[in-house]
Amino acid sequence: MVAPRTDADMTLDQIAPDVTERPPVGAECGSAPAPVAPVTLVQFPLIWGRNVSPFTLKLETWLKLAEIPYSIRATTNLAKAPKGKLPYIEDGLRAIGDSTLIIEHLKATRGIDPDAGLTPRQRAEALALQRLFEDHFYLVLTYSRWIDPEGWEAVADGFFAALPLPMRLAGRRVMRRRIARRLAASGLTRHSRDEIYAMGRADLAAASDLLGERSFFLGDALTTIDAVAFGFLANVLLVPVETELKRSLMDFPNLVAWVEAMDVGLSVES
């Protein structure tokens, strides 16, 4: 069911209509035949050539690591999104929302589970880190992009560049106000800028300590938590939005090296 939209004085689709198709990834590059038709990943259009939604980049990374063929449909229209947010997938006649629920669905229907060999302790670590990224770090990242004037300067230009001028200005104002309301409701912006970035830095320090010198977050093999971490960390490091959060991330050389290596590996595979 589509979530009720209470603050839609302007829809995302009105602000930035854009639909592009990319061919199925995996289907055309010699991987094993898919047991079922490729899923369609519905996500926001790329900006700066990058997938700037952490949750969508997480899901796309997971599809690549699980070697599940998919095609992409880009949209800014959330009306058909089952949870009122992106990403969602279309799998046959079903539309499924929420990156984590989608991954659970694909594990169950494709019989592919990169996490199958994890111990209970590793699963607990992965869940704790996922919650850190998705339920806390995401708020700090959102603040750094939409509220902090330093990040907003780049986001205001990049995210709305495709729009004609009057819509561009209205879109910026409406979206920024909407996100400011959400961050205030979450409690994050009751803190000062310095406090918010100190909390973001603490998240990064925890991620850095967990990764240590390992190749991946849980050892030598890629698992779902690597897709989660990449979705968020790449969205700080690899997009042209200079913020205190990016400067903090650059103080953790193991995270920087890991994000860069993942980025190269994922581009080679697709």
Ligand SMILES: N[C@@H](CCC(=O)N[C@@H](CS)C(=O)NCC(=O)O)C(=O)O
């Ligand atoms: N729990 C969801 C979160 C998805 C999410 O927050 N998506 C954001 C983009 S990063 C979105 O669609 N925002 C538009 C809106 O909330 O209106 C998931 O894992 O997929």
